[in-house]
Amino acid sequence: MTVCNKCQTILTDKNWSPSTKNRFHNICKHCEYLYRKQFKPSKKEDPEKWQYQNDLTKLDKIFTRLEMIKAYGVNCVHCGENNPGFLVLDHINNNGYLEVVPNGHDFNRMLKRHGFPGKGTQLQLLCHNCNAVKEYQNNRKLGTEIVSTTAEVYIKQDYSISEEETLALKQQARYFFEKTEKRPPAPYPGRPKSTTPNISI
Ligand SMILES: [Zn+2]
Numbered sequence: 706m707t708v709c710n711k712c713q714t715i716l717t718d719k720n721w722s723p724s725t726k727n728r729f730h731n732i733c734k735h736c737e738y739l740y741r742k743q744f745k746p747s748k749k750e751d752p753e754k755w756q757y758q759n760d761l762t763k764l765d766k767i768f769t770r771l772e773m774i775k776a777y778g779v780n781c782v783h784c785g786e787n788n789p790g791f792l793v794l795d796h797i798n799n800n801g802y803l804e805v806v807p808n809g810h811d812f813n814r815m816l817k818r819h820g821f822p823g824k825g826t827q828l829q830l831l832c833h834n835c836n837a838v839k840e841y842q843n844n845r846k847l848g849t850e851i852v853s854t855t856a857e858v859y860i861k862q863d864y865s866i867s868e869e870e871t872l873a874l875k876q877q878a879r880y881f882f883e884k885t886e887k888r889p890p891a892p893y894p895g896r897p898k899s900t901t902p903n904i905s906i
């Protein structure tokens with residue numbers, strides 16, 4: 706028998722989320738909700754902090770995508786296109802459909818945890834055009850495309866970038882954020898709005 710270490714309720718399949726259980730955290734769903742709320746309040750409770758947190762999540766998602774693009778070589782491997790907005794990560798063996806990414810997580814983040822593996826052997830950067838050509842040439846419609854029926858297994862590798870490179874990517878992430886949202890990211894609640902760009906994410 707396991708009990709919640711906050712409220713001492715007996716943990717069952719009903720009040721213990723599977724992902725929490727798998728990570729060996731003895732905390733019930735309700736206490737977990739209260740714990741998370743401290744860091745991310747609802748829109749109603751604290752709209753400013755909510756907006757700030759939301760923008761932070763968006764910025765981080767863009768940042769991780771830019772990191773991924775850098776790690777996989779910046780350019781489309783066929784035509785050299787380097788506009789991040791036009792680039793996609795292609796599964797060389799056409800088995801992307803087998804990729805299982807846990808709910809609420811994104812693929813780029815998963816790759817980052819593995820040190821962005823498989824460059825040129827499992828994954829490659831393509832622009833949308835070249836990706837479409839790959840599909841066309843492979844006759845996806847005719848069903849003659851060679852598709853691997855097993856999911857990729859990624860070998861974890863070391864990955865790091867310098868502080869300057871991180872800063873440059875953060876600035877770029879902010880640029881893309883402002884381009885899509887048509888506004889700068891929300892400032893930390895209570896902090897006076899500065900005129901210098903806030904590049905912390
Ligand atoms: Zn509890």
Ligand SMILES: [Zn+2]
Pocket residue numbers: 781782783784785786831832833834835836
């Ligand atoms: Zn291309």
